[in-house]
Amino acid sequence: MKNISENRNSYDARFADTLGGEEYDDLLIALEFYDEFQAETGKALKEYIQARCSNQKEIRVLEAGPGTGITTFQILKADPRVLVVSVDNEKKMLDAVRNRFAEVSELKGRADFILSDILKFLESCPDERFDAFASVYTLHNFTTDFRKKVIGLIAKKLKKGGIFINGDKYAEAEDPHKKDLAAEIMNYDKFDIAALKAEKEGNMKRAEHLRTIKKEWIAHTWEDEKNKITAEEQNEIFNELGFIDVKWMRRFDLVTTVSAIKK
Ligand SMILES: C[S@@+](CC[C@H](N)C(=O)[O-])C[C@H]1O[C@@H](n2cnc3c(N)ncnc32)[C@H](O)[C@@H]1O
Structure with missing residues (x-):
């Protein structure tokens, strides 16, 4: 089993400490790729920011389902100009993640954790508000119809040229x-x-x-098999919504990361 402190810089290690040992250790027992998979989302966001956001003072990112905050951390680490709005409908998760982030000075004031259903939040949010949407292990939990509604609204809330990044369960053939x-x-x-x-x-x-x-x-x-989405179905959704430059990244068993640009 991989030592969780391997390959971590001190910034990562400090955050890992705030994640609350046992829950995080449990994840790594079964899913040894977990850290690498999470990092794919941060990497995709970082590359996008470097390529397209050089003149911006701040980069607004929307996250669905921060859970423990591990993905939120990857999002914030992508660039110091990133400000993230992270929406979760579980109060207990949000209270815990708020406390975790308050303990890390580099993260203070950069994450706004909102208690809401993601669809309700999107319905109430102005159009073209965000430069990026980034999420991991959340959208696969949704039913097919709900997921389509959520992704449709995300497309509206992204600025033109904005990026959609999702690390998640996507079935192959x-x-x-x-x-x-x-x-x-x-x-x-x-x-x-x-x-x-x-x-x-x-x-x-x-x-x-x-x-x-x-x-x-x-x-x-x-x-999860009941509502599974294939990579092909996700490509069709991108097509219908007018996303371009679809990129599929590394696969780790059932999960992979995809990005696409809003035209
Ligand atoms: C499996 S966790 C993912 C956490 C983290 N991104 C990760 O990769 O470990 C999924 C999160 O989505 C939240 N969630 C599920 N359905 C939601 C909804 N309809 N609206 C907002 N958050 C939701 C859950 O409360 C949970 O915190």
Whole structure:
């Protein structure tokens, strides 16, 4: 298993500390690619800003579903001029993430965490408000219709030339998707190994926790299959909404990152 402090600069490490150890460690047990995958969104945003925003004093980014704030951190790290509006409908998540960010001086005042359903927020927001939309592991949770409505409104709220970036579950064609799905489910066996280790160390509570989250994550993975979106379907949505320059980035089992520019 990867050591979470490997390949981190001190800025990353400080943020990782504020993420609250166990929740973050759990993610890395099963999804060893988690950090690299999150970084893809930050990288895409950084490249866009460098190429297109050199004269701007501030860069406004909208994020759906900050959750722990790990993606929010990647968004803010992309450029010091970035200001992010992060919308989540879970009060508990938002309260925790606000506290986490308040502890890191470089992040203070740059993230506005808003408690709202993302669709409601988008409906109330002025058009062409944002330079970028960036999100990870959120849109796949939505039903197909809801997701289409959300992406349609995001297109309106982006400025012309703005960027849409989403790191998420995007299914490949049927056969490769089956392999990706099997690989993801196998990743969750790593929870059993970690549970055995915890048992040997006498930490029965942790062992039980790891076995419980294994079951929960497998159930969640199957649940996600009901509303899964393929990369091809996402390309069609981009086409319908007039997005151009669609770029698909690295795939890690079920997940990959896509960006597209609003014409
Ligand atoms: C899996 S987390 C993703 C967190 C983070 N981006 C990451 O990659 O770890 C998804 C987040 O989306 C939020 N969410 C789900 N449905 C939402 C909705 N309709 N409107 C706003 N936020 C929503 C959840 O509360 C959760 O915090």
